[in-house]
Amino acid sequence: MKSSTQILLAAALGFLLSVGPAVAASQPPAVGGKLPEITLAAPQDAELQLYLGVRGKQTFAIPEIKAEVVLIEIFSMY
Template sequence: MNKITRRLLVLFFLVMFTCTAASATKPPSEGDLLPEIVLTVPPILDQQKYLGLSSETTFTIPQIKARVVIVEIFSMYCPYCQAEAPALNKLYDKIQNNSKLKDRFKLIGIGAGNTTFEVEHFRNTYKIPFPLFPDDDFSIHKKIGEVRTPYFFAVGINKDGTHRILYSHPGRLENHDQFINMLLQRAGLK
């Protein structure tokens, strides 16, 4: 094997390795475990209470005190996310006003590529009552396969603290009642 062939082979394997590594991050799949997403505990006491978090500085989604956590990946800059915001507020109200859902379902948003300022501006613009978290360096967005926004996934949390992904889908949520029923069934709560 001459030098050129050897170098071409090295190049080939480097390309294959890089492609494999690049494709390793894909959107969350139903039934799978969630990649580790570390979030900062919100400074607002009501939001800490809502998530059932203690005074730790950071947490992961399965640590939220709930049986189902619905996560929206959004961006302040995304027209569909802007359009979806009032509907999600209604979903939050529907959950909070239902005594059977209130303590079991929680809703959070993660702003892909959004700074704290941008996330807060989004919250203020649409009067969003549930916790929103910035992901200004896209580090979370990369872990979940660089999905388009809005993207929704739901995590089922078992009583023993184990979890699995119940739902994973791009685009807006169509029918909230059907969505909640589907999550109740998949979480074994119905």
């Protein structure tokens, strides 16, 4: 009985901790507002790193991309 209660409490705690980020990001950025800081993994391909201007990095942020315009397409999938 004690073991099943601990498992149930651990599952409930895990659920509650996972809901927080989803609720925090439920509102889209305001029109004309800035995106939050997003860190992305750099591509492994050297040619793609050169194209993005992030050569030699493990991760990069959107403002580090060497371009006049960066288009970001965001999909909301459930």
